[in-house]
Amino acid sequence: MxxxxxxxxxxxxxxxxxxxxxxxxxxxxxxxxxxxFTDHAYIKHTYKKRFGHPINLKNPQTYTEKLQWLKLFxxxxxxxxxxxxxxxxxxxxxxxxxxxxxxxxxxxxxxxxxxxxxxxxxxxxxxxxxxxxxxxxxxxxxxxxxxxxxxxxxxxxxxxxxxxxxxxxxxxxxxxxxxxxxEHQPLIDYKFMCFNGEPKYIQINNDLDGVHYVDFYDIDWNRVDFTYNKFKKSNHVLPIPPQFEEMKRLATKLSAPFPYVRVDFYNPPGKILFGELTFFPGSGLLPLIPVKNNYDLLLGSQLKLPKANHNLLLLNK
Structure with missing residues (x-):
């Protein structure tokens, strides 16, 4: 298409x-x-186009469904x-x-x-x-x-x-x-995926030999198998950054007010630098691969949705 x-x-x-x-x-x-498109129509249309099936907004279970729910409600x-x-x-x-x-x-x-x-x-x-x-x-x-x-x-x-x-x-x-x-090279981007104020996974954006890789680790720095479908996984395991525990502590503090947020840092020698706060990575519309392992459902199980406070009439339709 x-x-x-x-x-x-x-x-x-x-x-x-x-x-x-x-x-x-x-x-x-x-x-x-x-x-x-209205927001509701756009999300339903785009989600089905990206994932090949309708979105479940009444009882969202997956990570990508829950991010769309947060956008609307x-x-x-x-x-x-x-x-x-x-x-x-x-x-x-x-x-x-x-x-x-x-x-x-x-x-x-x-x-x-x-x-x-x-x-x-x-x-x-x-x-x-x-x-x-x-x-x-x-x-x-x-x-x-x-x-x-x-x-x-x-x-x-x-x-x-x-x-x-x-x-x-x-x-x-x-x-x-x-x-x-x-100026520091390689400048690695450490992106802490925080669910209800708790960092669970780290997305690592890293350039190696002219190729951009996106890998994921759990919070204990174990490499996990998934990535987004538009990116490449590397074949190497990075060392734990020197100030990993402090970055994890900061991610916990900064994510506390939000149901879900990704907290990004850089860690050049001797310093932690803030990158950004991202609430809907890839608009929450990037499929996780390999699809057969249903990592979308695994990540969705980590996120407890808050009480809806917007579009309540639409929610109850």
């Missing part, structure tokens, strides 16, 4: 022009999808705040975790306002209101800055909510945040 979003992603990978075209085309597509006022890649800095500072934060160079509502001359040689730019809208710059002298300004301004027209119905993104103010580049 033709997948429009994947098609324009392929175009984007070819050039800076493709990257800009992807963002502009996606913005139009997002508006179309928001008007075409649960609201927590803190979720949009900590989803915002700038506002989460204030949130963590107020909790006493300022030491976990990467250095912010600037925040902008228009990429044309960024003074390129005062930027450091290396930096990271990303949209505060979305995902996969990033510029990792290792040497600004190699950038075509005017084209990247156009690309970043096109990010400001995107709304991640439309293509996954992650409600926490819907009303975030679009901005560009520029942060210090974490």
């Amino acid at each position: 033709f997948n429009f979003n994947e098609f324009i992603k392929q175009i984007a990978s070819k050039s800076l022009f493709g990257t800009l075209l992807y963002a502009k085309t996606r913005a139009v597509y997002e508006k179309f999808m928001m008007h075409r 649960y609201r927590n006022d803190s979720m949009p705040i900590v989803t915002d890649k700038y506002e989460v800095h204030n949130y963590l500072t107020n909790l006493g975790y300022e030491h976990l934060l990467n250095d912010v160079i600037g925040v902008y509502t228009n990429a044309d306002d960024i003074d390129f001359d005062i930027l450091p040689k290396s930096f990271v730019a990303k949209a505060t209101h979305g995902c996969s809208s990033n510029l990792i710059c290792k040497d600004k002298n190699e950038l075509d800055w005017s084209k990247w300004q156009n690309i970043m301004n096109s990010w400001l027209k995107l709304n991640v909510y439309a293509l996954g119905r992650e409600w926490n993104y819907k009303d975030i103010k679009p901005r560009i945040i520029i942060e210090k580049l974490i």
Whole structure:
């Protein structure tokens, strides 16, 4: 079946022009999808398309079903705040975790306002209101800055909510945040999957020999067999990071207010740096493989859903 979003992603990978075209085309597509489907209809339609069977929202059992249930029937006022890649800095500072934060160079509502001359040689730019809208710059002298300004301004027209119905993104103010580049290599991303305030598994994103791998470990650092269907598993076992126990403690603290959240950290030498809080990884629409082992059901059994506090009339239909 033709997948429009994947098609324009392929175009984007070819050039800076493709990257800009992807963002502009996606913005139009997002508006179309928001008007075409209600949240309930979109989730039912997309879930069946991805998994090959209808979603069970009356009595959800699997991990992916429960994440869709949370989108429709649960609201927590803190979720949009900590989803915002700038506002989460204030949130963590107020909790006493300022030491976990990467250095912010600037925040902008228009990429044309960024003074390129005062930027450091290396930096990271990303949209505060979305995902996969990033510029990792290792040497600004190699950038075509005017084209990247156009690309970043096109990010400001995107709304991640439309293509996954992650409600926490819907009303975030679009901005560009520029942060210090974490220079350490390899820079491994440790993503703690937390169920009802308890870390259970760690998703490890790691690049090796030019290949991006996504592996999973249990909380005792035993490699487990599953991954998402769009990623590759590696053939090696990573050593436990030096500050693993402290990252686990922090993940427990930061996840406590939420039924489910993924808490991401980096662990360059001698330091823990916060990555982000993610409530619906892959919009909760990525099948786990191998399918025959039903890891979706295993993870779903770890998550106790809260009492519904939104869309109650829809819930009772």
